Amino acid sequence: MSTKALAKKGQGGKAQPHAARKVGMGSSIEESKALVKRGSTDIDEAPQTTAVAYKGEANFDREDVDFPRLRLAQGLTPEVTRGEAEMGQWVLLGNDPVDSVTVVPLVYGKGRVCKEDPKDRDSEIVCTSQDGHTGVGNPGGDCARCPMAAWGPKNKKGKSAPPQCNQHYSYGMWSETHQAIIMLNMEKTQLAVAKQLNTVLMQKGFGTIILELGSASKTGPNGEYKVPTFKVVKPSDADEILQRAVENNGWA
Numbered sequence: 001m002s003t004k005a006l007a008k009k010g011q012g013g014k015a016q017p018h019a020a021r022k023v024g025m026g027s028s029i030e031e032s033k034a035l036v037k038r039g040s041t042d043i044d045e046a047p048q049t050t051a052v053a054y055k056g057e058a059n060f061d062r063e064d065v066d067f068p069r070l071r072l073a074q075g076l077t078p079e080v081t082r083g084e085a086e087m088g089q090w091v092l093l094g095n096d097p098v099d100s101v102t103v104v105p106l107v108y109g110k111g112r113v114c115k116e117d118p119k120d121r122d123s124e125i126v127c128t129s130q131d132g133h134t135g136v137g138n139p140g141g142d143c144a145r146c147p148m149a150a151w152g153p154k155n156k157k158g159k160s161a162p163p164q165c166n167q168h169y170s171y172g173m174w175s176e177t178h179q180a181i182i183m184l185n186m187e188k189t190q191l192a193v194a195k196q197l198n199t200v201l202m203q204k205g206f207g208t209i210i211l212e213l214g215s216a217s218k219t220g221p222n223g224e225y226k227v228p229t230f231k232v233v234k235p236s237d238a239d240e241i242l243q244r245a246v247e248n249n250g251w252a
Contacts, residue, residue, distance in 0.1 A: 067172065067183045068092055070101065072190075072215055072228055088215040088226045095178055101213040103173040103182070104238050105206055108198070114148050114165035132167060162188075169194040174245055176210070186228065189218065193228050200232065210238050 071077065071091045079085035085097035110132035117123040127137030127148070135143050143149050143165070152161030168187035175182045186194035200209070214229040245251075 067181055068094070068178075070173075070175070070182045070184045070213075072226055073097065074225055075223070087224070088217070090213060090215075092175075092178055092180075092182060098177060099214065101178070102176040102233070103184075103211050103213060104176070104241055105171055105173050105197075105201055105209070105211065106181075107172040107206060108201065109170045110167065111170065112143055112149065112165050112167050118162070118164050118166065127165065135165075167191065169198070171197075174242060176241055179245075179248075184213075189220070189225060190227055193230070197230060204232075207242060208238050210241065 069092075073080050073085045073087055073089045073091050075087055077085065077087075077091065079091050079097065080087055085091050089097040089099055090101045091097050109130075112127075112129040112132055112135065113125055114127040114135070114137070115123040116126050125137070127135045127140055129135045129143055133143055135141055135146060139146060139148065146165065148165040149163050149167075151163055154160050166187050168185050169191075171184045171186075173182055173184060174180075186197075197211075210233050211230045212233050214231075215226045216229050218225055218227050
């Protein structure tokens, strides 16, 4: 399988999501049958419900898959409070924290999440949008017209209250640092960086550039926090990295 199956560009250079690929448990139906036996009873003789419940193809829905999430450590990030990482480092579950990550962006999506109390991390989610345009929940409907997505009036200092509904961008990336497909979400104070990244991806396309992710310090009302940084490195080597990922993981 070529790297274009992981990421490809559409007409006019506009980046398009890569095509999904079904991965079988065996190279044939007969091989798959051999994986499921009950004593001396072959799958052909098993109840019909068993044949329906167990499949030899990884035909998962969106809610069935959860790729590892790459996170930029902040002051209250659990790994930081436990002394396992420092602010500004990149954290991926099961891996040591690192100062920078080398990635190849493959796909992206955007969405919205509205909580009952946006300042409370554990507050109940009352409305969500999987595409950033149409909300499901309370109030739901057209996100562009929703008052929950609008900034509040300016105060005496000329600053507006942020929307109760938060927009976010999600990126599916191949991490050369971790040798894995990972997800990266950007929201709130990271949105400006996300839009800069979107501009680069619109111009260059997915699966064609290598990025080095780092971090920079900012200061807000609650003190210091970190925002992502990125720079394009060796754009001509992106296809080589993806091809090696395909071969090493047996996706060919």
